[in-house]
Amino acid sequence: MTTAPVERVSRFGGADDDWLRCAGCGEMLYRERWERTLKVCYECGHHARLTVAERLGMLLDDGSACRFDADLAPVDLLGFADTKPYPVRLAEAQLRSGNHDAVVCVSATVGGLPLVVAALDFGFLGGSVGSVAGELIARAARRALADRIPLLIISASGGARMQEGAISLMQLAKTGQELRRLHEAGVLTVNLNTDPTYGGATASFATLGDVVIAEPGARIGFAGPEIIRQTIRQELPPRFQSAEFLAESGQVDMVLPRESLRANLARLLRMHAAPTAVADPEPSPLLTDVGQVGEIAAADLVKLARDIGRPTTADYCAAVFDDFVELRGDRTGNGDDKAIVGGIASVGGRTVVVIGHQKGHDIAELAARNFGMPQPWGYHRARRLMSYAARFGFPLVTFIDTPGAYPGVEAEQRGQGYAIARCIEYMSGLPVPVVSIVTGEGGSGGALALGVANRVLILENAYYSVISPEGCSTILFKDASSAGRAAEQLGITPRSLLRLGVVDGVVPEPPGGACADPDAMADTVRVVVTSVLAELAGCEPDDLVAQRYRRFAGIGSPEHQSDLKEGAR
Template sequence: MTITESTSSGTEGEVRWTHCPSCESMIYLRRLWRHGNVCPECSHHLRLTISDRFAMLLDADSYQPFDTELTARDVLSFSDTRPYEERLAKARENTGAAEAVRWGLGRIQGDPLVVAGLDFAFLGGSIGGVTGELLARAARTAHDQGTPLLLITASGGARMQEGVVALAQLAKTSQEIGRLREAGVLVLNLNTDPTYGGATASFATLGDVVLAEPGARIGFAGKNVIQQTIRTELPPNFQTAEFLERNGMCDLVVPREELRSTLARLLASHRNDPESDEPVPSGGIVTDPERLPNREPAEVVAAARDIGRPTTLDYCGLVFDEFVELHGDRLGADDPAVIGGVAKLAGRPVVVLGHQKGHTTTELIERDFGMPQPSGYHKARRMMDHAQRHGMPLVTFVDTPGAYPGVEAEREGQGTAIAEAILRMSRLSVPTVVLVTGEGGSGGALALGVGNRMLMLERTYFSVISPEGCSTILFGSAEHAATAAESLRITAPDLVRLGVMDGVVAEPPGGAQADHVGTASNVRAALLETLRELAEYTPDELLEQRRARIAAIGEPRTQPGV
């Protein structure tokens, strides 16, 4: 996209103006530059050179470039309307760069990283043999140094003038991202307008976290190609960053002025800081069932369902020092009934995952009353994988009446999605702490509830089925829900006696709904105490402790005299 420049009267040296390609407003160029090349009238994000992006994102004077002279060559002796060599020479002249990729070392708010960016001004940011090699060298450096990698993309895809040599770069770059995953090195993608073809089919979508600028066009096949092929009307905002975020393929759409701070938060959230000396009161977790108040089960169920209770997002804001929510299951959806992200707790990076309800009828409906679809469990597994890959403890907040019951959920494999989440959480070699904050309904809760430590708040419950469901099945109606709740033994004292729960976290007088801050303070103390205890275990010991803990529940006992 080019910016058409003009002057107020055509006289050389007078104030220069430009048209916004989106809203057609006339913009004073200096004003546009002050806004980071974002239209101040409609917020349209105009393109930046990769040099300008580095200058905007990286700490001043921190960028150290590498391989600035490495350039493409015409391996196929290719020619269309012009010889490929001529096109390369023109691209070098126009951009002052030897290739579409520039890479090097830099810092963002002091945190070191390897950064590589594609410049659309160089042959549309297309990927040729040298392009792929430069990206691979950036990834190899990140791997060898154990330093996060930031990939900034604006590309039309594989470079046709290099044929299958260009195509092979998708495999070359993908395998380097794979090595970074295996090594637990953080990879961040920033996709800008446009990002298409071979870029989206490889390095541009494989990061741990995928960011995009507002309005950026991102896809595999181009919109015109799709329309001509299938001859149908495409959805509004098709292949935009917002479209991808809505459909689970992008974590965050971030305005340009917030990119640097967002990247800084993500880097900080994966960095181990010296653990704070925050005092943690001992004995905050009650493990003796005889010390727990005995409440009527029906009363506990009603309290657990109170929409005034803190939600997972409330705890994320009140318990942790920093939280960045991530979105999407990378399969086609972003279930709002499950939220997850990265956080800091007393200097330690953690992954946070939980069911999300809401405090109003509108919020509850938007989030399906905290009942996840299969995509919610796929997103949960993605967060579990993130914790495992980066050696981060996993904290889950359980509050759901159960998995979403519906035709689409069954068609999309609800049972399998739950089973895979349970299996994945059971085999993590990082510390896992589960806290039931409201309802713990059946397999929908257990999918986020397989921990080294299982905790619950006082006025919560955990059950194989809702009391109403149990009553309906056994008595023919929901009238006997209170009796069913009593019989199911779903409250804190009984669950600790059964070995299902390890301990109980106190709620302030009046319950969690009456004092969010006080409840969050108790939760923070409980998490700090538990994570500090689990930090003494090796990965193998964590796996074995969790396995043994689960295996012991319901273990057959030999009867006396038998």
């Protein structure tokens, strides 16, 4: 195995002309300024292509990169010739690039943290994936697995290399199985997809990362747009196959401008690194005895829980945690459900996965977030993040605040019940600590989909119910006017829920409620979360699952009902 240093570039190569025309907006750009902005147009934001050397120089710590397996070279196994023989095309590409093939592999650091990088060069036969390109990506994955350090794959590819026939096609399987091994071992894989990323790349290594990042405007897809037009005889929608289009379709976690890539990559590496120290928790204000919890009229509680000023999941993500990186999409192309917010975060020295329902503080945001009522693909996204927590051994923290799952025609067509049921089933077997907090409305199965936890907590002015009071009143009392009466009888208050064993503790709110002092509320939630996570930290995975099983298996059992009756005497 050969190694050689990769020089970090401080200036990007180009023509001697002082001016150039932007391929995005057509404006004339001063070359020196354009190069200083990392070849991003300072008028329209168009991201021009970078060479592999430029890309690595932009991302990696100075002097940290060490190239490996640079001597692998492709062989013409088929005697292929189009307008030129394949060996001639290879020789020309090798002369232009200075590399034997379209992939450059390095070990390096970003922010002082190690990673392995496999970067594709579109300038080498369109970044096409042949036998050597596939082998290099596979070797990079094997090195990441052996050293248990993250793998970054930077894609710029037209797809599989036709000049190598079925040998090229088999590289999709080769690289796919290597990423599967990384997933099973809990080794982070990150995709950075740049313009363009197509064909065999997207059908294998370019979309299998734990985190998928794309540059603005990057064209990403399986079949090229011209092939699609010719096949279906239809005009394609605006921005079709752009990074932004894919983000809206739920297939990309984030679209990041080039200038922020290095900082965000460093954040991801830091949050997946072994913790250096975990802070001792402060004394928890959690109320766990029914006598500590004040009673409130259920109808008044419902109004407080629905107050538009109450902190949302996004607010808690920003104020409770030291850092938060949102991960978007369900990866199935259904969409990016704005009623669910989730990602990875750090608190008290621990990295956790956070998932929560998201409402809003004004009518526009409420409408955009569907009033916190998820579609099936929102729950699929939640389950994807639950899997993320399990794979990396991160505790899971969920925030529950929803009137319920969205009751629409499309939701039913897409399997709303199944999506909720799969979340409930999956949460029950998670081998990590799970803490759920009802922060506002806990509406039916749409809430429970995020609530199968080792510790279920509720804020002082929140409620948890099998159905909304209005729904109960309509069904049982024949109209919604008896919602207050229904709320009382449903036993939805924190005091009642604690007595019934549905929740394990009540989180006190500041005077005037959470909306009166959201900062104080966030501080309290932070203390409670760190305290409960510290309590669960010593539990083995099997014990966590067994504990969760016993908790929910016991609710409503004959023994549970007997205990409640005895306590009521």
